[in-house]
Amino acid sequence: MDNLKEDLKKQIIEQLNLEDITPTDIADDALLFDDGGLGLDSIDALELIVLLEKYHGIQVVNPEEGKVAFRSIDTMAEYIRKRKS
Amino acid sequence: MYYISAASTISHQPTFQNVGFSTHIEPLQETSVLLTPDYKGFIDAGLLRRMSKILRMSVACAKDCIGQAGIDQPDAIIVGTGLGCLLDTEKFLNNVLTIEGLLPPTSFIQSTHNTMAGQISLSIGNHGYNMTHTQNSISFENALLDAMLLLEEGERNVLIGAADEAIDFLNVISEKLHLQLQHSLTSGASFFILSKQKNDHALACVKDTQAIGLVNDVTGQIKDFLAGNEMKVQDLDLVLLPGTSHHSDGLPASLASLNLEENKCVDYLRFSGIYPTASAFAMHLAADKMKADKSLKNVLICNTLIQSNLGLTLLQSVEA
Numbered sequence: 210m211d212n213l214k215e216d217l218k219k220q221i222i223e224q225l226n227l228e229d230i231t232p233t234d235i236a237d238d239a240l241l242f243d244d245g246g247l248g249l250d251s252i253d254a255l256e257l258i259v260l261l262e263k264y265h266g267i268q269v270v271n272p273e274e275g276k277v278a279f280r281s282i283d284t285m286a287e288y289i290r291k292r293k294s
Numbered sequence: 295m296y297y298i299s300a301a302s303t304i305s306h307q308p309t310f311q312n313v314g315f316s317t318h319i320e321p322l323q324e325t326s327v328l329l330t331p332d333y334k335g336f337i338d339a340g341l342l343r344r345m346s347k348i349l350r351m352s353v354a355c356a357k358d359c360i361g362q363a364g365i366d367q368p369d370a371i372i373v374g375t376g377l378g379c380l381l382d383t384e385k386f387l388n389n390v391l392t393i394e395g396l397l398p399p400t401s402f403i404q405s406t407h408n409t410m411a412g413q414i415s416l417s418i419g420n421h422g423y424n425m426t427h428t429q430n431s432i433s434f435e436n437a438l439l440d441a442m443l444l445l446e447e448g449e450r451n452v453l454i455g456a457a458d459e460a461i462d463f464l465n466v467i468s469e470k471l472h473l474q475l476q477h478s479l480t481s482g483a484s485f486f487i488l489s490k491q492k493n494d495h496a497l498a499c500v501k502d503t504q505a506i507g508l509v510n511d512v513t514g515q516i517k518d519f520l521a522g523n524e525m526k527v528q529d530l531d532l533v534l535l536p537g538t539s540h541h542s543d544g545l546p547a548s549l550a551s552l553n554l555e556e557n558k559c560v561d562y563l564r565f566s567g568i569y570p571t572a573s574a575f576a577m578h579l580a581a582d583k584m585k586a587d588k589s590l591k592n593v594l595i596c597n598t599l600i601q602s603n604l605g606l607t608l609l610q611s612v613e614a
Contacts, residue, residue: 224398226343248340255399262396 211237213286216264224260225253237282246281254279267292296442297496297612299451300362300487302355303578304330306480306567311358316582321564328481330354341417344400346381348459351483352410353417356453360418363487363495368453370423370444371411374437376430376570378407380461410457423449431597434574435505435605438488442503445490455485456571476537480567484574486581492612497581498593501608509604513551516596519606525592527552532583532593534576536568537561549596562595573597573605584611 218232227247239246242254249257257279261267267289269275278288303309306326307319328351333342336354345353352373360368385401403409408426415424423444427436434456441454459481468475488500502523506515520526533554566575573595580593590611597605 228339228343250340252344252400252403259396259398263393268396 211286213289214282217282217285217289220260220264221247221257224256224263225249235282240281241279257285261289265289265293295610296445296500297489297492298486298498298500298577298581298609299489299493299495300359301484301497301578301581302358302362302486303482303484303575304328304351304355305482305484305575306478307565309575309578310355314582314586316579317586319565322478322480322567324478326478326480326567337417341413344404345413346379346404346459347481348375348379348381348457348483349404349410349413351459351481352455352457352485353414355455355457355483355485356414357417359453359455359485359487363451363489363493365451365487367418367420368422368451368487369449370425370441370452371414371420372423372425372427372437372441372444372452372454373408373411373414374427374429374433374435374456374571374574375407375410376428376433376458378428378458379405379409380459380464382409384461384463414453429505429507430603431570431573431599432505432507432603432605434571434577435503435597435607438500438503438577438607439505441488442500445488450490452488453485454488455483456574457483458569458571460569475568477563478567480569482566482569482572482575484571484578486577496612498584499610499612500577501610503607504605506604506606508602512598512604513549515604516549516552516594516606519608520594523608525608527554530554530558530592530594531590532580533559534562534580534593534595535559536563536572536576536597536599549598563599568599570599572599573607577607577609580609584609588613 218235241247242249258269309315310331333350336357382401382405386405389397407428411424411426427433429436441452460479464479562576566572576595584590593609595607
């Protein structure tokens with residue numbers, strides 16, 4: 210099990226107050242901003258930027274980076290690892 | 295004349311979707327809590343997760359009203375609030391004090407006073423007139439006046455309401471100010487559909503309303519208001535008052551010279567608790583009483599919650 214991805218799911222649920230959703234409900238490759246996935250919106254995108262700084266010490270300054278990084282749990286984890294390496 | 299085609303209240307009383315509640319509610323106990331419905335039945339889960347207490351109450355009441363009135367969309371949405379979205383304001387300010395770096399945006403976005411009207415609009419996809427009035431204890435009366443003016447201009451159905459939410463910090467402030475409150479600080483939301491046309495759902499009519507700030511002569515203003523509607527104090531079948539500063543005869547001291555009959559007076563704060571827009575609760579209470587008791591033809595809501603403000607709303611029965 211990838212601990213980073215599990216932590217990310219818990220952090221997203223808490224930060225976005227996703228009621229009735231557990232980490233097991235979120236597939237690693239589910240599209241976060243798609244109605245077929247979590248159905249997040251633009252305010253959530255801002256919350257995810259705050260989340261990355263709060264929990265991982267990463268500042269997203271380039272909006273284009275965020276677009277790619279916030280596609281799914283997989284891409285978020287990849288982005289965090291890349292920025293920390 | 296403006297017809298109340300629908301009414302919905304969430305409060306510390308069993309008011310929500312409970313026609314006839316006025317006949318069996320009891321004065322609030324200190325331990326009373328806000329009685330809320332299952333909000334998932336009224337609000338999309340995606341919006342609900344971000345909403346604080348005041349937003350949930352407001353949107354649920356608004357949707358309930360629209361359903362009761364049997365309309366697709368109101369022509370306008372008007373909300374009165376004394377203190378606005380306190381929970382989100384408190385949360386945002388705490389974030390400012392405790393978080394270094396980026397601040398979460400949600401509580402900031404939703405801390406503004408006009409968030410209720412905005413969220414109602416988003417929830418029902420309404421693109422009409424959207425207005426929020428905030429004038430402390432007479433916010434509801436100002437919102438009501440706005441609704442009446444819009445109906446005069448040709449709108450058919452206006453969603454008008456008021457909401458305020460209590461947070462623990464209000465109790466801390468009232469203790470530090472040594473306020474001797476006779477009732478608990480509570481939360482509440484009351485919404486109505488006000489229509490120019492009479493329909494089968496009409497509970498009562500709003501004959502007139504007035505909001506006066508920095509008032510000096512309360513009894514004189516009440517007499518003038520009634521005279522403007524060709525009425526006298528003796529014509530009133532019921533007067534709803536906030537019993538915050540009682541005279542020895544049980545009436546607010548400022549109204550003693552009106553010679554109101556005590557058995558015609560009801561202290562609505564005993565049922566609603568104290569919040570700036572409790573007079574909206576009083577309007578629903580009055581309308582519900584008038585629906586149940588046909589002998590009530592003329593009812594005055596006399597909002598003297600704050601000494602310097604006076605809100606007056608005259609209701610008449612649909613048959614009158």
